[in-house]
Amino acid sequence: MTLLIKNARLLDMIGDEPNVKDRDILIRDNKIAEIKENINETEEIGKIIDAKKMIVMPGLVNTHTHLAMSVFRGYKDDRSLMDWLNNAIFPVEDKFEKxxxxxxxxxxxxxxIRSGTTTCNDMYFGMEEIVPAIEESGIRAIVSWCITDDSVRDKPEQTKKYAKLFNNKESRIRVYTSAHAPYTCKPETxxxxxxxxKDLNTGIHLHLSETVDETNIIKTKYSKTSTEYFKDFNVFDVxxxxxxxxYLSDSDIEILKNVKGGISHNPISNCKLASGICDVTKLRKNGIKVGLGTDGTGSTTTxxxxxxxxxxxxxxxxxxMNSEIIKAWDILKMATIEGAEVLGLQDEIGTLEVGKKADIIIVDTGDLIPENDVATNLVYAVNGNNVVTTIIDGKVIMENRKLLNSSxxxxxxEVIKNAKRVL
Amino acid sequence: MTLLIKNARLLDMIGDEPNVKDRDILIRDNKIAEIKENINETEEIGKIIDAKKMIVMPGLVNTHTHLAMSVFRGYKDDRSLMDWLNNAIFPVEDKFEKxxxxxxxxxxxxxxIRSGTTTCNDMYFGMEEIVPAIEESGIRAIVSWCITDDSVRDKPEQTKKYAKLFNNKESRIRVYTSAHAPYTCKPETxxxxxxxxKDLNTGIHLHLSETVDETNIIKTKYSKTSTEYFKDFNVFDVxxxxxxxxYLSDSDIEILKNVKGGISHNPISNCKLASGICDVTKLRKNGIKVGLGTDGTGSTTTxxxxxxxxxxxxxxxxxxMNSEIIKAWDILKMATIEGAEVLGLQDEIGTLEVGKKADIIIVDTGDLIPENDVATNLVYAVNGNNVVTTIIDGKVIMENRKLLNSSxxxxxxEVIKNAKRVL
Structure with a gap:
């Protein structure tokens, strides 16, 4: 299948500053085959999308999700983390069925997909149901079973089964392992x-240093930071x-400097739950990759x-207290190629280059005039509603705000119906 | 002219928590004439809008704008305030023509209007051109000539002229005076x-305690806080x-407790320019009204x-570090009735009640399911693109995302054309 995007204002996310170019983009199967000024509409081409001079950029990379938590949108909101978890989330999760x-x-x-994200990195229970939902939606994803001391059960075996099914270079879905957090996973876990x-030659998705409480618990229990705790059990070998x-100390940052992967920054969740502010600036100065994440819908609402x-x-x-400390272009990088690096997918996605997977969004910034700075418009003024077309793995998943394969x-x-049962 | 809104899910913004009711709303001329469960479609009715069970709420109140600065969207962005003002803003403003x-x-x-704001409070130069723009757009506004030591000229006379034209209870436009800021206005100004x-029986729009620099300048010059400086010249009499x-001290807050009007909180501008975080919580606990504002497009982008x-x-x-310190409902109040109180317009707008001016927006929250909390959806997940219809002063200004009276x-x-000349 061949797809041609005409009249793109291409923001390929390569380089040190925004550089928008008028280009056509040819997609063959799931990859970008050609990017140049004028590509002929040959007979080979199955579908043509006219970008109408809108911004065409890499799809966004959401590095931390709990997909199945959408039912918690606004549920018992604006309360403290522990109250929320114990009295709102956990009792309902216990009622979840397939x-x-x-x-x-x-x-x-x-x-x-409707707001421009083409890849997500999920951690939750119920992979047998979550994976089919991901497959049908068309999104690219890394999935992992969330393992804690209390819920190891058959998850390692399931993880192995799914890793064998999905972990190859052409797969849109990949499987990671997951240890939930330092305070829910004892050393054996x-x-x-x-x-x-290591056995599956894959990575681990973890929560790390989210709250002061966590820091205190781990310090009391092990006389270590959370990062030291994970390091001592060789987490960072993978x-x-x-x-x-x-909450990362300078010596934690020294440890994390050399990890493969990186940090997922979830500012809305961190503010809404009053967890704290991640020092993205310091981490990135130290060469640690930082991607962006939304966390679950319960803590972010969107x-x-x-x-x-x-x-x-x-x-x-x-x-x-410095307006120059981070620029719109840095933020766009974090949401695309740097997020891809955090997920180890930088050779496949995150920029628009020939040979990469075709994960592409078309964004209408036409009302944001005068266009003095395309990056600042995209970061400070655009929102998901401005995304008109989403292409993932070479397939058009949403076109002109209409989902093509899902209702x-x-x-x-279905979510509303099920919500009535569990909430 | 009579207008009927059918099938509203009414969020009237009255009370201590969200209370959505199925209602119809009858608007006669520029006021809300009736709110009840089922209003008959009599012959008197000129136009019917079907709200289709969407949220119908008061239009938002933007308590601090510089309307003519839209051309600065993203212009030389992500830099420090003084660099930005001196090297980006001021040289261009000098080139502004009518x-x-x-x-x-x-x-x-x-x-x-397209993002749900029905009232704004503007401070800038060029009222002869700004007022006609406001009039034609259909928005409700308070306007003021920005007076500084260097630019008094004919502004008092102009302010008087416009105040006489517009300052009556039925006018959609009102005129305030304005002293720009403590550091640009000497005592005489x-x-x-x-x-x-006092002469015009109107209010004053001012910048107050925006930056550490301002605090230091005023302290050095007058041995006072900015609030004390203004108080000593009887600013708070009006x-x-x-x-x-x-940057308000406890004694500043004591002074401000009794003002008519209140604070305009502009968090995006304050973050983007690294000015600081306004202690909204403390101000409101002390009975000071706090509305929300966007500041100019140059510092917010949207x-x-x-x-x-x-x-x-x-x-x-x-x-x-407390997720319960402020709730979505508080925020909605600040964006509506509390903003109206800051502008002294609480008897006319800010809630949906019979007798008030009909400033109403219809918001599509239909994708934000399950609807566990309407306030949290509106604050944390909705954005301006979800506003489908905007009614101001009884007139339908935007219907189903289409502006009815403006192109x-x-x-x-025109803005793009002029931008090429000045930027």
Whole structure:
């Protein structure tokens, strides 16, 4: 199948500053085959999309999600983390049945596709239902079973089964392992997950240094930081995605300098739950890759990664009381190629280059005039509603705001129906 | 002219928590005439709008704008305030001609209308051009000539002229006076503006305590805080809108407790320019009214007040490291009735009640399911693009995303043309 995008204002996300070029883009199967000024409309071409001089850029990369939590949107909101978890989230999660995992995850995938995210990195339970939802939605994803001391059960075996099915270069879905967090995984659990990751030649998705409470618990229990705790069980021998990374000491940063993967920064969740502000600036200065994530819908209300971009910038500028500390272009990089690096997918996605997978969004910035700075418009003024077309793995998933392969109304209907049972 | 809104999910913004009711709303001339469960479609009714079970709520109130600055969107962005002002803003403002004030302001008005703002409070130069732009756009506004030591000239006379034209209860436009800021207005200038306000029986729009620099300058010059400086020249004898209010001491707060009007909180501008975080929580606990504002497009990139709502919540939660410190409902109040109180318009707008002016927006939250909390959806997940219909002063200004009386394309074209001359 061959797809041609005409009249693109290409923002390929390569280089040190925004450089928008008028280009056509030829996609063959799931890859970008050609980018040049004028590509002829030969007979080979199956479909032509006219970008109408809109911005054409890499799809966004959401490095930390809990897809099946969409049902918690605004549920018992604006309260403290522990109250929220114990009295709102956990009792409901216990009621989840197969259809909840499936439809809730499907909804999250469609929300992301509709707001320009083409790749996500998920951690949750119920992979048997979540993976089919991801497959049908068309999104690219890394998935992992969330392992804690209390819920190891058959997850290592399931992880192995799914890793064998999906972990190859042409697959849109990949499988990571997951140890939930330092405070929910004792040393044996962490070791088990590390061994599993090594065995499967894959990575680990973890929560790390999210709250002061976590820092205190781990310090009391092990006389270590969370990072030291993970290091001592060789977590960093394999690629990692470390969600949050708010409370990291200088020596933690020394340890993390050499990891494969990086940090997932989730500013909305971190603010809404009053967890703290991740020092993105310091991490990146130390060469640690930082991608952006939304966390679950329960803590963010929306999965629109453009909103995370805005807040990432605002928080760093105000934390440092320096408006120059981070620029719109840095933020766009974090949401695309740097996120891809955090997920170890930088050779496949994150920029628009010949040979890469065709994960592409078309964004209408036409009302944001005069266009003095395309990066600042995209970060500070655009939101997910401005994304008109989403292409993932060479397939047009949304065109002119219309999902081509999924019924958003049907998915919403099922989630609402199931919500009535569990909430 | 009579207008009927059918099938509203009414969020009237009255009470201590969200209470959505199925209602019809009858508008006669510019006022809300009736709100009840089923209003008959009599012959009297000129137009019927079917709200299709969408949220119908008061239009948003933007308490601090510089309308004519839309041309600065993203212009030399991500730099420090003084560099930005001296090397980006001021040299361009010097080139402004009549058509710049007019078209730039018109663009800002339309952006606000399209994102659900029905009232703004503007401070700038060029009232002869800005007022006609406001009039034609259909937005409700308070306007003021920005007076500084260097630019008094004929502004008091002009302010008088416009105040006489517009300052009556039925007018959609009102005129305030304005002293720009403590550091640009010497005592004589402040006194002049206060006398003018008293003379015209109107209020003053000022910048107050925006930066550490300002605090230091005023302390050095007068051995006072900015608030004390203004108090000593009787600024607080008249209604005030105080933009920013970031660096306020406890004794400043004591002074401000009794003002008529209140603070305009502009979190995006304050973050982007690294000015600081206004302690909204403390101000409100002390009974000071706090509305939301966008400041000019140059410092925010967008005039979407929903974005200011989000950031207001995030900043307070993270400042206090307490997720319960401010709730979505508080934020919605600040964006509506509390903003109206800051502008002294609480008897006319800010809630949906019989007898009030009909400033109403219809918001499509249909994709934000399940709807566990309507306030949290509106604050944390909705943005201006979700506003489908905007009614101001009883007139339908935008219906189903289409502006009825203005050509957005024409306005954009003119701004782009003028931008080429001045930038």
């Amino acid at each position: 259809q909840d995992f499936y439809w809730n995850s499907y909804l999250s995938c469609l929300e992301m 962490v070791k088990l997950v590390v061994d599993l990751a 690629p990692v995605v470390l969600a949050h990374g708010i 999965l629109d990664l453009f909103e995370e971009m805005k807040l990432t910038a605002y928080l760093q500028k105000i934390k440092y 958003f109304e049907k998915v919403k209907e | 058509q710049d004030f007019y078209w730039n302001s018109y663009l800002s008005c339309l952006e606000m 402040v006194k002049l503006v206060v006398d003018l306000a 209604p005030v809108v105080l933009a920013h209010g970031i 005039l979407d007040l929903f974005e200011e709502m989000k950031l207001t919540a995030y900043l307070q939660k993270i400042k206090y 957005f394309e024409k306005v954009k074209e």
